[in-house]
Amino acid sequence: MNLSAALAQLKVMKHYLIASALVFVIGIVLGATSSEQFQAFLDAQLAALKQISKAVEETEQPQWTLFWVIFWNNASKSLLIIALGVFIGIFPLFFLIGNGLLLGYIGAVSVKQDSLWALIKGIVPHGILEIPAIIVASALGLRLGLLILKNLFALVSPARSSKSREQLRVFMKSLVPLAIMLVVILFLAAVIESTVTLWLVKG
Template sequence: MNNLIRQFRLMKHYFIASALVFALAVVLGAGFSDQFHGFIESQLKGLEQITKSIAGKEHPQWSLFWLIFLNNAIKSVVIIALGAAFGILPLFFLIVNGLILGYVGTISTQKESLWFFLKAIIPHGIIEIPAIIFACAFGLRLGVLMLKLVTSVISPERSVKYKEELRGFAKAIVPVILILVISLTAAALIESTFTFWLVNH
């Protein structure tokens, strides 16, 4: 528990940085939707096809729950692991998701209304978005630790220090994943039930 608390304290700047990157991407996606149209639409096409296939099932809400949960949970865990590549992929994941949210927000507001967009995002988004930022922040920190480790090969003292930091980080991963799974389960339940109901009424 002490190690987990320590890791969370060390994560402060990574949480802030991840949130800022995501927020900036949302602003860019919303403000420059025309410029990002092609890229974002290509990202959304696959999701649209899956959603259509779910709509025809006997219990679409449960199918939607499992789709959302597995998609987000797997991606969150993978994005932490892929952070080992010097944090590049978590950063990319933050930017892409932020761009998509900003873009979808603009398009939804234009086609429907701001209220429609908010009720489609806020109920589950208040859990899901922080969880994604949380996962990416851990991925970024892993990337920074790996970078430190690589650059410390010429200094045995630093190498020992960074290896110890990496061990502490690794010990915290299981509780972190548990937190993510619980959060994303709650978000998926809300999105597949309450949000689903809201956008259809």
């Protein structure tokens, strides 16, 4: 596993990372200010979260179950969104907007019903790891989709085709170490969310 090559790939991807972060921020703003336009989506997401929360509370070890639910949900979705990037990066964009909408909506409701401090306690401890991981995973999906598209267009030009194939090869080589890094980060985020964040919210 070439970690230095993987980190170098992240530097090459800086524009994808910036674009992914901006899309996520747009989703947050829309969720906080224009939630009524996306109410059906938000209601469905919140209903799913409530069902999961109820199921976790009914287990013999709710905190341990909560950790695994959080970790599995975030890790599997992040890896899936990278893979779905093959469809020209469309799904990573929807993933970013959807997560941003939900975060923005929950944040706005939390501040309105409680306080800004309640929002900070409920998001910041684990969010400082989880949110960047989601953005990186989406950026990887975007990069994969656009590289595949670039290779398709380059088929008409042998010179461009060779360069595009090499870019894709280098990118694919870096995916394994980057995916492992993301899983480790999301593991730590899940530990924090099921312990520190939970303690702060209940305190």
